[in-house]
Amino acid sequence: MxxxxxxxxxxxxxxxxxxxxxxxxxxxxxxxxxxxxxxxxxxxxxxxxxxxxxxxxxxxxxxxxxxxxxxxxxxxxxxxxxxxxxxxxxxxxxxxxxxxxxxxxxxxxxxxxxxxxxxxxxxxxxxxxxxxxxxxxxxxxxxxxxxxxERIPVAKPMPVPPPPPWVAAHFAELDLSRVPEGLWLAVRQYLLRVNELDPRVSWSMAQRLAADVASRTGTPVPEGMPPAVYLSGVMAERQGRDARRAFGAGPDTARPGGAHATPPPSPTPPPHGVPSSAFAPPPVPQGPPVPRHPSAEAPAERPPAGGRETEEPRTGFVPPA
Structure with a gap:
C-alpha cells in the first residue's frame, strides 16, 4: 500500500x-x-x-x-x-x-x-x-x-460472532434507538478483531465500548457479564431487530398468542391397542337432576291391539304398525 x-x-x-x-x-x-x-x-x-x-x-x-x-x-x-x-x-x-x-x-x-x-x-x-x-x-x-x-479484489465481509445463548434474554427490552451509527461501527470492528488483539488491550476497549453503549441505552451492563459478551449480545439484538424490520415480521413473532405465533400442536393419537377412553378427560360432575313437568314425560306404553299383552320383555322399541 x-x-x-x-x-x-x-x-x-x-x-x-x-x-x-x-x-x-x-x-x-x-x-x-x-x-x-x-x-x-x-x-x-x-x-x-x-x-x-x-x-x-x-x-x-x-x-x-x-x-x-x-x-x-x-x-x-x-x-x-x-x-x-x-x-x-x-x-x-x-x-x-x-x-x-x-x-x-x-x-x-x-x-x-x-x-x-x-x-x-x-x-x-x-x-x-x-x-x-x-x-x-x-x-x-x-x-x-x-x-x-484500479481493480482490487474486495474481501467478503465477515459475520459478527454470535453471543452465547444464555445472554439473549438480557437485551430484549433495551432501547437501542439512541445508539449512533458510529458507535455501532466501532463495536462491529472490535468484535471482528477481538481474537487478533492483545488481551489487555481487548479488555480495555471492550470496557470503554460497553460503557458507551450502556450510557446511550440507559441500562447498565448486567453484573458479572464480561464486556465483550455484553457487546456481542447487544449487536446480535440490534441485527435481529433490523432483520425483523426488513422482512416485515413484527414483535409478535416471539410472543405467545401473537399474530405470527406458532400454532399449538395437534393432539397425539393413542397408541395401538389402547382404548381412546384412557386419554379422554375426566367426566365433569353434574348437579342434581332437574324435575320435569308431567306433560313432558313420555307417554306410557299401551298394550298391543287385541287387548293382549305380550310376554316379551319391554325394550322400548315399538314395531311399526
Whole structure:
C-alpha cells in the first residue's frame, strides 16, 4: 500500500502496480503500436515510392516518431492514463498526489519510455522498476507519476460472532434507538478483531465500548457479564431487530398468542391397542337432576291391539304398525 498525500493533506491508500502486470500491459501496447506502425509504413512507403531516398527516409522517421512516440502520449492524455494494455490489466497512471495526469506528464513518460522500453528492449525499465520501492521506471520518476491498480479484489465481509445463548434474554427490552451509527461501527470492528488483539488491550476497549453503549441505552451492563459478551449480545439484538424490520415480521413473532405465533400442536393419537377412553378427560360432575313437568314425560306404553299383552320383555322399541 502506497501512502500518497493530496494537496488537502488527505492520505490516499493506493496499490502500486508491480513489474509482471506492468510488463504485460506494455507488451499489449507494443503489439498494437507496432502493428499500426507496420501497416502505415507499408501504405505510405508504397505511396511515396516515386520520391528520392531523402524524402522516403524523412517520411519513415516522421512516421516512427508520430506512431511509436506520439501514439502513447496521445492515448494516455486522452484516456487520463489508461492505454489499451493498462485497461485490460486494470492499471492506471496517476500523479504522485493521486490526481489524473495531463499532457506534460504523458509527454515525459512517452519520450523516456521510447528510450528505456523500445530502444533498450525494456532492460532499463525493468531494472528501474525493480530498484524503485513503488515499481516506478525512469519516465515515472521524471514525470512525477505512478502506475496503480484500479481493480482490487474486495474481501467478503465477515459475520459478527454470535453471543452465547444464555445472554439473549438480557437485551430484549433495551432501547437501542439512541445508539449512533458510529458507535455501532466501532463495536462491529472490535468484535471482528477481538481474537487478533492483545488481551489487555481487548479488555480495555471492550470496557470503554460497553460503557458507551450502556450510557446511550440507559441500562447498565448486567453484573458479572464480561464486556465483550455484553457487546456481542447487544449487536446480535440490534441485527435481529433490523432483520425483523426488513422482512416485515413484527414483535409478535416471539410472543405467545401473537399474530405470527406458532400454532399449538395437534393432539397425539393413542397408541395401538389402547382404548381412546384412557386419554379422554375426566367426566365433569353434574348437579342434581332437574324435575320435569308431567306433560313432558313420555307417554306410557299401551298394550298391543287385541287387548293382549305380550310376554316379551319391554325394550322400548315399538314395531311399526
Amino acid at each position: 502506497s501512502q500518497l498525500v493530496t494537496g488537502d493533506a488527505v492520505v490516499l491508500g493506493l496499490r502500486p502496480a508491480r513489474l509482471p502486470s506492468r510488463a504485460l500491459a506494455v507488451f499489449i501496447d507494443l503489439v498494437v503500436l507496432w502493428s499500426i506502425y507496420l501497416a502505415l509504413s507499408v501504405a505510405l512507403l508504397s505511396a511515396v515510392g516515386s520520391l528520392d531516398e531523402a524524402a522516403t527516409a524523412a517520411v519513415a522517421v516522421a512516421l516512427l516518431v508520430l506512431v511509436l512516440m506520439g501514439g502513447p502520449v496521445a492515448v494516455e492524455t486522452l484516456s487520463h492514463g489508461r492505454s489499451l494494455g493498462k485497461l485490460l490489466c486494470g492499471l492506471r497512471v496517476v500523479r504522485e498526489d493521486g490526481g489524473p495526469i495531463r499532457f506534460r506528464h504523458a509527454l515525459v513518460r512517452g519520450a523516456l519510455g521510447f528510450v528505456e522500453i523500445q530502444m533498450s528492449g525494456g532492460v532499463i525499465a525493468c531494472i528501474a522498476s525493480l530498484v524503485s520501492a513503488r515499481g516506478r521506471r525512469l519516465g515515472d520518476v521524471f514525470a512525477g507519476t505512478l502506475v496503480v491498480r
